[in-house]
Amino acid sequence: MSTLADIPMRFSLPGLGRARGVVNAALGIGILLALWWGGGWVVANNDDLFAFADFAPAPTLTRLWEMIVTGEVVSMSGPSLMRVGLGLLYAAAIGVPVGITIGRMKRVNEVANMPFQFLRMISPLAWMPIAVMAFKTWDGAIIFLITMAAVWPILFSTAGGVRRIDPAWLKVARNLGANPIHMLFVVILPAIAVDVLSGIRLALGVAWVVLVPAEYLGVTSGLGYAINDARDTLDYAQLGAVVVVIGVIGFMLDWLCMMAIKKFNWLREDH
Amino acid sequence: MIVTRLNETAADPAAIAPAERIVKPIRGSHVAIRALSHAYRRSDGLVLKDMDFEIQQGEVVALLGRSGCGKSTLLHMMAGLTLPSQGEVVINGNTLRAPSPKWVMMFQAPSLYPWMTVAQNAALGLRFSRRSDEIAQRVPEVLGLVDLASFADRNAQELSGGQQQRVALARSLAPSPEMLLLDEPFSALDAFTRRALQKDVRKIAKTLGLTLVIVTHDVGEAVRMADRVLVLEANPGRIAEDTQIALTEDERSGGSEPFQNEHSRLMGIYSDVADMSDVPTENDFAQL
Numbered sequence: 001m002s003t004l005a006d007i008p009m010r011f012s013l014p015g016l017g018r019a020r021g022v023v024n025a026a027l028g029i030g031i032l033l034a035l036w037w038g039g040g041w042v043v044a045n046n047d048d049l050f051a052f053a054d055f056a057p058a059p060t061l062t063r064l065w066e067m068i069v070t071g072e073v074v075s076m077s078g079p080s081l082m083r084v085g086l087g088l089l090y091a092a093a094i095g096v097p098v099g100i101t102i103g104r105m106k107r108v109n110e111v112a113n114m115p116f117q118f119l120r121m122i123s124p125l126a127w128m129p130i131a132v133m134a135f136k137t138w139d140g141a142i143i144f145l146i147t148m149a150a151v152w153p154i155l156f157s158t159a160g161g162v163r164r165i166d167p168a169w170l171k172v173a174r175n176l177g178a179n180p181i182h183m184l185f186v187v188i189l190p191a192i193a194v195d196v197l198s199g200i201r202l203a204l205g206v207a208w209v210v211l212v213p214a215e216y217l218g219v220t221s222g223l224g225y226a227i228n229d230a231r232d233t234l235d236y237a238q239l240g241a242v243v244v245v246i247g248v249i250g251f252m253l254d255w256l257c258m259m260a261i262k263k264f265n266w267l268r269e270d271h
Numbered sequence: 272m273i274v275t276r277l278n279e280t281a282a283d284p285a286a287i288a289p290a291e292r293i294v295k296p297i298r299g300s301h302v303a304i305r306a307l308s309h310a311y312r313r314s315d316g317l318v319l320k321d322m323d324f325e326i327q328q329g330e331v332v333a334l335l336g337r338s339g340c341g342k343s344t345l346l347h348m349m350a351g352l353t354l355p356s357q358g359e360v361v362i363n364g365n366t367l368r369a370p371s372p373k374w375v376m377m378f379q380a381p382s383l384y385p386w387m388t389v390a391q392n393a394a395l396g397l398r399f400s401r402r403s404d405e406i407a408q409r410v411p412e413v414l415g416l417v418d419l420a421s422f423a424d425r426n427a428q429e430l431s432g433g434q435q436q437r438v439a440l441a442r443s444l445a446p447s448p449e450m451l452l453l454d455e456p457f458s459a460l461d462a463f464t465r466r467a468l469q470k471d472v473r474k475i476a477k478t479l480g481l482t483l484v485i486v487t488h489d490v491g492e493a494v495r496m497a498d499r500v501l502v503l504e505a506n507p508g509r510i511a512e513d514t515q516i517a518l519t520e521d522e523r524s525g526g527s528e529p530f531q532n533e534h535s536r537l538m539g540i541y542s543d544v545a546d547m548s549d550v551p552t553e554n555d556f557a558q559l
Contacts, residue, residue: 168378168380171352171382172395172442174352174370175350175370175372175376176370176375176442177370177371178399179399186395186398190384190386191386266385266426267385268385268429
């Protein structure tokens with residue numbers, strides 16, 4: 001007869017308990033830093049590439065620290081955040097109402113589906129020449145490109161959320177004398193809040209990616225401009241530092257969206 | 272003055288207090304169904320044909336029939352959620368054309384809004400009819416009436432199925448309706464919870480003087496709750512029998528001889544009307 005104690009234990013990592021999330025996140029960042037450092041070491045020791053050695057962690061992080069202390073980080077990311085913020089605002093202002101309409105009205109959805117899918121597949125950057133011609137200011141063109149990138153995830157996510165609304169919720173509201181305004185603000189919008197926010201989270205990811213190449217256009221501020229400028233002046237430590245800043249801000253924005261989704265999610269997993 | 276208190280043994284004293292308040296009796300709706308026929312589409316056959324009946328103020332009426340006999344459609348029309356293709360529903364002398372919180376329907380699923388608390392759900396009818404100033408007084412009152420006063424601030428999802436259906440009842444009662452229309456609202460609940468709710472809903476309706484219309488295919492439910500039963504025939508739906516249930520409140524809890532007699536009598540009518548010939552009997556199963 002074998003008892004439980006006779007069964008050989010398989011090798012396993014020590015249990016981390018509540019620190020697990022933090023430890024694993026630190027582990028991931030550690031691996032990324034090690035790869036970066038290794039890459040920098042290879043570049044520095046290669047005769048053809050050593051000119052780019054400033055990409056390595058040490059020069060990059062030194063430069064980043066300077067940028068933080070002098071406030072340069074704030075002055076370069078401020079305009080970028082402004083542009084992404086406005087682009088997302090316009091995208092939501094278009095995407096949410098249109099999404100609700102195509103989610104509620106089958107006929108409209110059938111008409112709009114083809115053109116929307118067609119437009120969605122066009123790279124936002126392909127609109128660049130048109131944007132430049134259509135808008136008086138560079139800022140206007142950049143915000144237009146971000147809006148074009150961000151509107152689709154918000155629109156489709158909103159429409160999907162509306163389609164998943166329990167029809168009984170609408171019947172109950174109608175039965176209790178709700179008018180269309182009540183229907184929208186008391187039933188539909190709260191019911192789809194999480195879908196809209198998930199759409200905004202996806203849109204933010206795309207918008208943040210589109211931002212940098214969009215800021216190669218004419219403007220003399222923002223993170224994209226800083227990247228372009230660093231390349232032109234061969235300041236690779238600066239270039240590396242801006243890349244880190246872009247990554248960190250993107251991560252933080254995504255985290256904010258995630259927190260908002262958590263706050264507005266009415267579904268209780270434990271029930 | 273009528274004091275309502277449903278559950279004398281409620282453990283939480285806070286749960287009792289609001290129920291002790293005085294709830295004003297309401298005058299129930301008078302309903303007249305006039306020459307009503309209905310088809311879902313013009314090309315389809317009639318689901319309901321030549322319906323003509325009246326429901327008196329404060330009466331509890333059960334519409335008993337097999338699924339597909341149009342009883343639920345008829346109830347939707349009495350709520351103003353569906354309009355009949357011919358004929359009319361006249362409530363208190365006026366032809367019904369739109370839903371109103373004066374005649375509220377309750378469905379099989381409680382369909383509470385999961386992003387709201389119990390109290391917010393119960394307040395919906397008042398909110399929709401621009402009577403938000405009454406919420407603070409009325410919501411605790413109706414939650415007390417259904418024995419859920421201590422659950423006011425809980426999320427609707429944290430409640431059991433029976434409790435959720437009680438919240439749906441409170442939600443229907445909050446705008447002080449004249450009539451409740453119940454579309455098999457207890458069929459998803461366990462037998463115990465179902466009996467308790469059947470009893471409570473009848474008691475509330477009688478206390479407040481509400482007209483109550485219950486759609487059901489359960490003969491026991493009809494006998495327990497109704498003063499009068501309309502037995503419906505299917506294809507097309509029409510009234511085959513109109514019969515009174517003569518039982519005292521005590522006899523309605525079941526088990527008594529008068530209850531058994533009424534149950535068998537109604538079961539007999541129902542079997543004849545519903546044409547059970549296509550339903551397999553025990554004999555059919557034995558042959559399998």
